[in-house]
Amino acid sequence: MSSPAAVTCAAPDCEQPVHRTNRTGRPAIYCTPACRPSRNRTPRQNQITVEVEHPEASPDGRPTERVWAVRLKRGDQIVEIADGLGWPSATALARALDNLLDARPRPAAPGRPTP
């Protein structure tokens, strides 16, 4: 019987040993679930994120800190959806895009009459 080499946690800042069980399936590489990279914390590679930022240059002479651009971003790819928006319009658009991209089913809002 060969004793398996001591395995340390795969998380970059963690030196804890990993307790491997005899369960079938993929062996654990992190000591605790807390060390596992969270899918929610870091965007997945193919995930599109919505960004609201000041544009590099103002489209119409207003100071750039008064105008907002809404962009969709995935990895290095950025698509600008709108430019020269005020803050309310920019955040409303970003929220609508967020809802569109978020495939998770949401419970219907209570009390809303059905058509």
Ligand SMILES: [Zn+2]
């Ligand atoms: Zn760990």
